[in-house]
Amino acid sequence: MKVMVFVKATQDSETGAMPSEQLLTEMGQYNEELVRAGIMLAGEGLHPSSKGVRVHFSGRDRTVIQGPFTPAQELVAGYWLWEVDSLEEAIAWVKRCPNPMPGDSEIEIRPVFEAEDFGEALTPELREQEDRIRAQVETRSQE
Structure with missing residues (x-):
């Protein structure tokens, strides 16, 4: 199963405060563990919402x-976007994560929809389209 793991913002992250060298080192080591375990598909930090729009x-x-x-x-x-066997596995990995913020912080884990979750609404034609789009994305990410 795929899960999206969200690092929730704090007042510090929203002011644009950058992580310390120690935290960057710890997170780098943690991300390497995730990659070695075959779990991490993607992951990035985001600028504060003051640089974004809705x-x-x-x-x-x-x-x-x-x-x-x-x-x-x-x-x-x-x-992060992870591929795990279960929500419990994702929870176990999050518990190993360094605290991503200087003070109290929160990480949220949410399952990503799979094709089967859509039932009959995902017709064979829509499934074919989805497969084609995913293949195109995969090809572009390898360029």
């Missing part, structure tokens, strides 16, 4: 809203 949808209208956004604890400061 696009609000209302019918046919689209409105761009400039950051920053609040409250900080509802935002994402970074993420």
Whole structure:
């Protein structure tokens, strides 16, 4: 199963405070463990929401809203995409993670939808389209 692992933002991360050399070293070692274990598919840190935007949808209208956004604890400061055998395995890996922030912090784990989760709504044609898109993405990521 794939899971998205979100590092929740804090007041520090939202001010743009950069991690220390020690934390970067610890996270680098942790990420290497994830890669060696065959779990990590992707992962990145994110700039503060002050550098981002949101696009609000209302019918046919689209409105761009400039950051920053609040409250900080509802935002994402970074993420990993993992392939694990179970949610329990993901939890065990998160418990091994260095604290990603100088103070208290939170990491959220959410399963990624699999094709089977959509049932009959995912017709053979839609499944074929999905497979084609995934193959194209995979090809581009190898270039």
